[in-house]
Amino acid sequence: MKQQLTREEIQFIDNYLKNSGVEYIDTRAEVVDHVASEIENRFIENNTSDFYEEFKMYMIQHKKALLKNIHKYRWSLDKKILKQVFKNLIHQKVLAISGLFFGIILILINTLSVSTENLKTIYIVINGSIFFITVIYPLFWLWKQKISVINHAASLYYLSNYLILLNVGQLVEGYFLNYFIFLIVITWFNISFAVTQVNYFKFYKDKFQLS
CATH class of the missing domain: 1.20.120 (Four Helix Bundle (Hemerythrin (Met), subunit A))
Incomplete structure (x- = not known):
């Protein structure tokens, strides 16, 4: 069964993105959903449940591209x-x-x-x-x-x-x-x-x- 993130973990992602300059709350909500889904997939791929470790590794790999392409989420809205x-x-x-x-x-x-x-x-x-x-x-x-x-x-x-x-x-x-x-x-x-x-x-x- 796919492990889902807790409410606190989702809020952590939201706060992180807000502090990273994603100001619009509706755009941020779309990005949070995307990141949360990716972290849940990493739990399965890496056979782990360590949210903070997987989140850190994901952001190291994808943060720059994620923030660069934020306009795509705005356009979808x-x-x-x-x-x-x-x-x-x-x-x-x-x-x-x-x-x-x-x-x-x-x-x-x-x-x-x-x-x-x-x-x-x-x-x-x-x-x-x-x-x-x-x-x-x-x-x-x-x-x-x-x-x-x-x-x-x-x-x-x-x-x-x-x-x-x-x-x-x-x-x-x-x-x-x-x-x-x-x-x-x-x-x-x-x-x-x-x-x-x-x-x-x-x-x-x-x-x-x-x-």
Whole structure:
């Protein structure tokens, strides 16, 4: 039977990596899992149960490469959250929130004289609220913590919206219906992004018992 590391031994690995400069707690958790699995394999290969000796030998052999390639673990987390954003596009919560926003937009269009310029204002107000949920809310609660996937997602949210509005938005800006559909799609995606971000925030808050 494969010998598994104790909670104290896993915490030892976590503290070691933190002191070695792996600051983001979610990235560090991925590396801890990898190192723990490698140590458990070494127990079998070397027919031993001496954690500290095997850990020391493993780090002598692999620490430099492990820290050098830390970005690979960050990228794997980024890919995970992006996949979840696309999955959440058809999640009931996202569809319900999107439907509410779209209903509000349609009411505004039917009751007011809405031009393409007005649509821009509506978009800014709605997606500004989404930006608050996606960026400010998690960072406000976790300002003392470093979670790479949340920080990266916030940056990606801002950059993707900026580039899409700058390029695609200008192409359809003169056509009210096309621009309306374009903003609906962007808002739907942003809502999925916000729901995914909040879910990850709650997950890491509970997992690491963050205040």
